Amino acid sequence: MEAFREPIILACIGVYFVICILVGIWAMRKTHSASDFFIAGKGLGPVVVGLAVFSSTLSGFGFVGGPGLVYNMGMTSVWMVIVSTLGYAIVFYMLAKRMRVMAEIRDSISLPDIVAARYSSKAAGGWMAVVVILGVLGYLATQILAMSTVLQSILGNTEMFEGISLITCAVISVSVLIFYAVTGGILASVYTDLVQGLIMMVCGLLVVVAAAMAVDGGFTAASSSLLADDPEAIMPFGSGGMFAAVAWAFMFGVGIAGQPHLITKLMMNRTVKDTKVILPLSIAGYAVAAMLWISVGLVMRALVLQGNHDPLGLPDDAAPEFLTAYANPLLAGVVFAGLFAAIMSTADGFLNIGAAAIIHDLPKAIRGKPLKNELWWARVATVLLCLFATGFALYARYNSGELVALLGAFGWGTFAAAIFPVVALGLNWKRATANAAIFAIILSLVFNFSVKLFGIAMPFGMDGGFISMLISMIAFIGISYIEKPKPLQKDIEAIMDL
Amino acid sequence: MMKWIFGVLVIMAATIVVAMFGGAPDMVSGGPHPEYAGMSIGGDSAARLEGLWIEGLILYFATFLMAPAFMAFGVAEHNRNKTFWTMMGGVTALNLVFATLLIVFYVDFLNTGETFMLLGFPAPTAMMLYGCWGTAALYTAIYIAGFNKFIFTPEDEKTFEALIAAKSAEKTEA
Structure with missing residues (x-):
């Protein structure tokens, strides 16, 4: 079987691409309106939404960056995972019911729609659309570049495709992405999320077993190796230290309720009651998949320290090297397909909310009404957005990376800082005002861009996103307290009383 | 709140x-x-x-306290009854016990340079992985078990249906 490693990996990825195309064709037949395209007509079952919620949280980062961080700094980054049980619960306690009810009562199909309705402010909705568009460009470009790079490294290892260019790989992967994102909209996205979720759960379990078997003596021996080399790496705060770990815990635990591609999915389930099934499914799925993140990074660090594996060139090589050296070829193939699925499902989730912001939210904020024939424009916007992000990603890859670094500021922390107070707090607090919402959004944008642009170092290794979240929340609540609150519209008040 | x-x-x-x-x-x-x-x-x-x-511990425990505070804030004020607070308080206390044990075992390691292994990890890390991660899942149990009592009560459902009816009536009139 080992001799067929490359063909097996290629076949797994090929099968995944075919599944994407078939899902796209199937979903196209069920997509008849902008509501279908953007929020699946609010008709998805709890299992689909549950798996889509957790798999959209884990992009390619969960497969590559996560294990790389554990390899690099030990347990520090594991706090991103540990707080998932708290984080998902926060999302559902604060948002699941209100987002779904708002979608029903106000016919909202996007996050800016909900913000505009909550604050009775087109400006607040418009600013939220700006956040979404800027964030989508940054995230999408990163995902497309990751997708192309992974495909190039896999194809480049085969005789047939030796020397294949990054641009060719970008064309292949983006073509598949555009096909199913345009034809099937969010329906295709969530069903590929479903495939991804199932793959990740299976892989998570199998990889943990493979990881435990890769080190003589299992995880106890791996932990002992880390303990002997640098105790802090395997102690709870890792080599990054207590402040960095706590900052990530807060930013990922609380900030998850500010991730637009995730919380938008809470508008897609059939009934409010479905949320009590969606929450445990999401948490269970994430926990199982996250085991891959923790175990691979830990075991690779131990293997290198024990002298049983060559030191890695880059921390991000931890997962690919582990799969190549210690995993069964079929498992490696499925995990690589899962990696593709993770990147593509995150990318199409962003494409969808980005297209909604462009053709639905901005026109509503500027001219007071949406475009005619939104479904057609949604498909056009999806193609253009994807092409633009691809061009942008390739330009940045071959030229100065300054622009991409700037948009790279749009990580998890920026979304958390801009969206959590405005949406998660705002939907639960009647006193919150539109001006406070707009100020919090602008403040978080300015803070995060400035930190990135001027290379400002945060104290004690804390993530800038955490500081930004604190500042943004304090400003939002403080301004709302200072301002005289405006009376809410009757239906909004009733929704907030639920 | x-x-x-x-x-x-x-x-x-x-x-x-x-x-x-x-x-x-x-x-x-x-x-x-x-x-x-x-x-x-x-x-x-x-x-x-x-x-x-001291600063590190303030941030650490504040994070563990803010999470349930945000959850409770997401529950309508009239549904935050004694049972709700008892359940949330109980889970938070349990979660904090493991968060505290993590620190106690960590400080003990810093003082003595020794620790013991528990299910594959040093004791402080085991508290983080099995204790903090695991007990926080109980908040989800409260969400499921208390869904009809705190999250979306029959009264909330009636209000929701009335809102839908009002919206339909508005559309018909228009």
Whole structure:
């Protein structure tokens, strides 16, 4: 079987691409309106939404960056995972019911729609659309570049495709992405999320077993190796230290309720009651998949320290090297397909909310009404957005990376800082005002861009996103307290009383 | 309740500012591994937290307290009854027990240089992985078990249906 490693990996990825195309064709037949395209007509079952919620949280980062961080700094980054049980619960306690009810009562199909309705402010909705568009460009470009790079490294290892260019790989992967994102909209996205979720759960379990078997003596021996080399790496705060770990815990635990591609999915389930099934499914799925993140990074660090594996060139090589050296070829193939699925499902989730912001939210904020024939424009916007992000990603890859670094500021922390107070707090607090919402959004944008642009170092290794979240929340609540609150519209008040 | 949340957020921000005045000890956020380029190390555990323990613990426990506070804030005020607070308080207390044990075992390791292994990990890390991660799942159990009592009660459902009816009537009139 080992001799067929490359063909097996290629076949797994090929099968995944075919599944994407078939899902796209199937979903196209069920997509008849902008509501279908953007929020699946609010008709998805709890299992689909549950798996889509957790798999959209884990992009390619969960497969590559996560294990790389554990390899690099030990347990520090594991706090991103540990707080998932708290984080998902926060999302559902604060948002699941209100987002779904708002979608029903106000016919909202996007996050800016909900913000505009909550604050009775087109400006607040418009600013939220700006956040979404800027964030989508940054995230999408990163995902497309990751997708192309992974495909190039896999194809480049085969005789047939030796020397294949990054641009060719970008064309292949983006073509598949555009096909199913345009034809099937969010329906295709969530069903590929479903495939991804199932793959990740299976892989998570199998990889943990493979990881435990890769080190003589299992995880106890791996932990002992880390303990002997640098105790802090395997102690709870890792080599990054207590402040960095706590900052990530807060930013990922609380900030998850500010991730637009995730919380938008809470508008897609059939009934409010479905949320009590969606929450445990999401948490269970994430926990199982996250085991891959923790175990691979830990075991690779131990293997290198024990002298049983060559030191890695880059921390991000931890997962690919582990799969190549210690995993069964079929498992490696499925995990690589899962990696593709993770990147593509995150990318199409962003494409969808980005297209909604462009053709639905901005026109509503500027001219007071949406475009005619939104479904057609949604498909056009999806193609253009994807092409633009691809061009942008390739330009940045071959030229100065300054622009991409700037948009790279749009990580998890920026979304958390801009969206959590405005949406998660705002939907639960009647006193919150539109001006406070707009100020919090602008403040978080300015803070995060400035930190990135001027290379400002945060104290004690804390993530800038955490500081930004604190500042943004304090400003939002403080301004709302200072301002005289405006009376809410009757239906909004009733929704907030639920 | 928002005043309480606001107060804790301000305390967290102030704690960071106070910590910054004290300066950063060496290796507070780790440094490069002397042998392997892609790895970082923490070095002397006690020295890098010297003078920062109180600030670190404030941020640490504030994070564990803010999470259930946000959850409770998401539940309508009229549904936050005694049973709800008892259940949330119980889970939070349990979660905090493991968060505290994590610190106790960690400090013990810093003082003695010794720890014991528990299910594949050193004791403090085991508290984090099995205790903190695991007990927080009980908040989900409360969400499921208390869905009809705190999250979306039959009265809430009636209000929701009335809102839909009002919307339909408006559309018909239009």
